[in-house]
Amino acid sequence: MQMKAAVLEKGNPILDIRDVDEPPLGDNEVRVAVEACGICGSDLHITLHPIIRIKHYPLIPGHESAGHILEMGKNVTDLKKGQRVVISAGTSCGKCPACLAGRENRCPEVGVLGFDRDGSFAERIVVERRNVFPLPDGVPIEQGAILADAVSTPYHAIRFVGELQPGQTVLVAGCGGLGIHGVMIAKALGAGRVIALDVDEGALSNAQKAGADETYNARELKKTMQDIRKLGDLDLIADFSGVYRNAEYLIRGLNPGGRYVMVGLGRGELGFSMPTYMIYKELSIRGSYGSDRRTMPELIELLSTGKLNLSLSITSMHPLSEINECLKKLDSRAENPIRYIIQPQRLN
Ligand SMILES: [Zn+2]
Ligand SMILES: [Zn+2]
Incomplete structure (x- = not known):
């Protein structure tokens, strides 16, 4: 059988929409009809601005998806045909101590x-059973799709790595596709005050709509941090910006016991000398990458009970044939987008 897919070839920033062979189904796998797949900023980093190294071409990108089960391998007995599922973005071996511990x-x-193996900008995908999570009927499929990265990555960073407690103050630095959901999650988890920081006014306006209590333009970070500190100290900073050279100004705003969590991928130095206040205040700097098994069931629960509402996040929905246009629109940011959604079942 063949299916339509958007295919990345080496050295070509434009995805080619063409027929490809469907992958075979293994005993522990499921075949999913992809109904929605979000376009992530990192998809630009393999197309229009290639900085992520891809090992195998041709490649079908797409890592934020949801759909319904078409077929199950013979060892998969706990799912039904037609069942709606979210497909997690991360892949892993399933056998090592970290995997067995659910990490x-x-x-x-x-x-x-969509980076290390074929992803979801295709009519169908085959993944392991452990990579799909049932989605209740009431949840729009496109909102389920973006749980896979745009929402689960900041959730992991704030809830599990950042250890947010109700009533605490959170600063979200960088309010693009991930950070904007950091704002929503901090609110949903009961943060007392959520402060949003970005250099882009469009992103700050999105953050305000997402529930940020205060927004600041980070252009003059030193002065901005002085202003923020005047209003009270911070317990948690989740940094999605990927720009770490000014981390010291942010970290100086933390309360005793405060956590600075780095999520956004960036190069360059953290750049500060050993500050004694790190010791006096028992501050910590932590990295956060993707998410693990704990995240998706909790997020699906928050979404299906209405504690988390992602309707603001869905900018618009498009057939597979418009994927290159959507990548360009995401790159230009002209529409101040959060997530463009591709619907691979729709060809036009
Ligand atoms: Zn992503
Ligand atoms: Zn493993």
């Missing part, structure tokens, strides 16, 4: 769908 993002063979 798949620490697996030595950790990978990402």
Whole structure:
């Protein structure tokens, strides 16, 4: 059988929409009809601005998806045909101590769908049973799809790595596709005050709509942090910006016991000398990568009970044939987008 897919070839920033062979189904796998797949900023990093190294071409990108089960391998007995599922973005070996402990993002063979193997900008995808999570009927499929990365990555960073407690103050630095959901999650988890920081006014306006109590333009970070500190100290900073050279100004705003969590991928130095206040205040700097087994069931619960509402996040929905246009629109940011959604079942 063949299916339509958007295919990345080496050296070509434009995805080619063409027929490809469907992958075979293994005993522990499921075949899913992809109904929605979000376009992530990282998809730009393999197309228009290639900075992520891809090992195998041709590649079908797409890592934020949901759909319904078409077929199950013979060892998969707990799912039904037609069942709606979210497909997790991370891939892992399933056998190492980290995987067995449910910490798949620490697996030595950790990978990402749509980068390390074929992803979801295709009519159908085959993934392991353990990579799909049932989605209740009332939840729009496109909102389920973006749980896979745009929402689960900041959830892991804030809830599990950042250890947010109700009533605490959170600063979200960088309010693009991930950070904007950091704002929503901090509110949903009962943060007392959520402060949003970005250099882009469009992103700050999105953050305000997402429930941020205060927004600041980070252009003059030193002065901005002085202003923020005047209003009270911070317990948790979740940094999605990927720009770490000014981390010191942020970290100086933390309360005793405060956590600075780095999520956004960036190069360059953290750049500060050993500050004694790190010791006096028992501050910590932590990295956060993707998410693990704990995240998706909790997020699905928050979404289906209405504690988390992602309707603001869905900018618009498009057939597979418009994927290159959507990548360009995401790159230009002209529409101040959060997530463009591709619907691979729709060809036009
Ligand atoms: Zn992503
Ligand atoms: Zn593993």
